[in-house]
Amino acid sequence: MKTIPSFPITSNNNTGIVKPKPIVQLREKFINHIQNRTAKIGIIGLGYVGLPLMWTFHEKGFPVVGFDVDQTKINNIESGKPYIKHLGYDMMEKLAASDRCSATLEFAKLSEVDAIIMCVPTPLNTYREPDMQYVEQTTQTIAKQLQKGQLVILESTSYPGTTDELIIPILEKVSGMQSGKDFFVAYSPEREDPGNPNFNTAKIPKVVGADGADALAVAKALYDSVIVETVPVSNNKTAEAVKLTENIFRSVNIALVNELKVVFQEMGIDIHEVLDAAATKPFGFMKFTPGPGLGGHCIPIDPFYLTWKAREYEQNTRFIELAGEINTSMPRYVVERTIKALNSHHKAVNDSNVLIIGLAYKPDVDDLRESPTFKLMDLLNKYGANISYYDHYIPEIWETREHKDWTGLKTVAWNKETISEFDAVIISTNHSDINYQELADWNDVIIDTRNAMKNIQPRTSSQIWKA
DSSP states (O other): OOOOOOOOEEEOTTTOOEEEOHHHHHHHHHHHHHHTTOOOEEEEOOSTTHHHHHHHHHHTTOOEEEEOSOHHHHHHHHHTOOSSGGGHHHHHHHHHHOTTEEEESOGGGGGGOSEEEEOOOOOBOTTSSBOOHHHHHHHHHHHHHOOTTOEEEEOSOOOTTHIIIIIHHHHHHHHOOOBTTTBEEEEOOOOOOTTOTTOOGGGSOEEEEESSHHHHHHHHHHHHTTSSOEEEOSSHHHHHHHHHHHHHHHHHHHHHHHHHHHHHHHHTOOHHHHHHHHTTSSSSOOOOOOOSSOOSSSTTTHHHHHHHHHHHTTOOOHHHHHHHHHHHHHHHHHHHHHHHHHHHTTOOSTTOEEEEEOOSSSTTSOOOTTOHHHHHHHHHHHTTOEEEEEOTTOSBOOOOSSOGGGTTOBOOOOSHHHHTTOSEEEEOSOOTTSOHHHHHHHOSOEEESSOTTTTOOOSSTTSEEEO
């Protein structure tokens, strides 16, 4: 654990009285508010990152104000109605009943909080380059309400330099104040893993970088009060690089097993059996599992943030880009396997009725961000297939930025009469509470991208296809 350095004081040359710099006074005042649980926390963006963070601060005794542009989310928080299923009813009901928690569309109230934490989307544009419009617009909004002594933190994943090169200049230009003198700025990447029962926000160590020692002291004190451990680093760029490194590590290793899956499939070797056996080695091996492509907000996106920024420094990221190419090609591989499976049953993909199981990007959550299922649906639709899906976590597809064509489509029912009517079923997400034996009993063509049918005995040799 790094220690926070001591801070300078100034001397009045006329009187000889030594007094702290103004920023030190602001720092000590802020830390005192944290220690007394009187610091009011403002969180912008009440999604999969912001909502758990709101709960974490509330649970530790802080007053919290949530900000969002979505009226439905505001209403749900006020009424205690869950809109992220894995977070449950109990949390939402307690937030709704608390006099220390509120949610609003009125961003003018940012002037009333002590800390402002941004949890807004950082997607890619159509050219696979960082789309910073949400960060930039939110920063502009904050800057108009910025008060002396406030702490502004970005938690959204982004390229190294975002905080220093984009956020701080906007805050200073619009507010007329200076970071490190009048207000504090920090970066602390979110590390959420939706649906993971072992790690919630409070239990995951928090990396923190900041614009100067005073800002780092304030940000560290804030997270120390609610998180199991804080990990201070030297600056914002380093903290931003930490987040990218974590997810690029996963992306590269997933690409490796995805490529091995394709190669071993041609050799008649089961990749999952290989990985299970390799994982028995107690050192030098870490198990990653293949799938139909990458999903979630981070892993499919973060590598492109770094490759984009690297070009500014005339650096190539060939290894990372190759991993991205492999992972983005996996939906096409699944479709090819689906076509072969249908052909083996004397059926064409054109005009076939295809069911995809699992719209969420990972098991047992209702999070469909960057789900590879959408890519499967788009590709199969181009081949003329009639697409349906089953996902009891997502009964109806809501509008997304990238897949508006599927808005309003509803899940099919889970029963023999319905499932048996499909020409093929693709398992894209292996929710743990699906009865896969029933699936095997009800349908003759199953394309399994997640090894969900591992312990199921097929009725025929051509019933279950691994992809």
